[in-house]
């Protein structure tokens with residue numbers, strides 16, 4: 001596999017759209033650039049499992065970003081249903097605790113078979129929109145964002161999940177404590193000059209990969225661009 005293909009395979013485009021038609025329009029614009037595609041709650045609640053299946057039919061790898069956070073039994077059932085959809089990656093909130101995360105893995109195990117291979121199961125640490133004020137004064141966790149992220153990452157590892165969602169700024173320490181193979185999926189990606197919006201802990205795509213991120217997640221810098229194809233091409237070129 002060439003360098004360009006590797007970069008494209010590690011770039012996850014966030015399809016944050018209100019309908020399947022809008023998401024499909026972007027896919028048409030990006031034709032021939034087989035990035036990983038992320039379906040989050042906005043698109044999933046509107047378009048449902050059928051759009052996930054449509055992405056798989058079109059040959060895309062799919063990250064279903066529903067961030068499950070519920071009692072263990074409910075998460076177990078949710079994880080089994082997600083696995084039956086054939087997605088490549090999905091996530092749960094680490095804040096749900098170890099038993100909840102272990103239950104997600106039990107749900108996966110129930111549902112895996114040759115037509116539903118095992119997806120990567122990832123724990124969300126602290127959202128990349130969270131800053132230290134929100135963490136301390138609203139969420140009620142004291143200390144730095146980085147220390148909370150690391151505590152959650154270690155919990156995710158102890159529950160047996162494949163990796164975490166975190167900001168690229170935390171990847172080095174996460175890998176140091178949990179091993180190089182512990183997968184890091186990093187939103188909060190902003191090419192130079194793009195609007196930070198509601199994100200707090202951000203880096204450029206290049207900085208993210210230099211920090212050791214396995215996957216970068218990019219939404220609005222591509223989807224809100226006047227020319228999404230040009231935007232993604234310039235990100236890929238910078239990374240090449």
Ligand SMILES: O=c1ccn([C@@H]2O[C@H](COP(=O)(O)O)[C@@H](O)[C@H]2O)c(=O)[nH]1
Pocket residue numbers: 014016040124126127128129165166187188189197199217218219220221
């Ligand atoms: O901590 C997190 C977890 C998930 N996300 C998701 O990633 C994308 C980022 O989109 P941008 O438009 O590039 O900000 C979005 O779908 C989030 O739901 C995250 O940002 N942070």
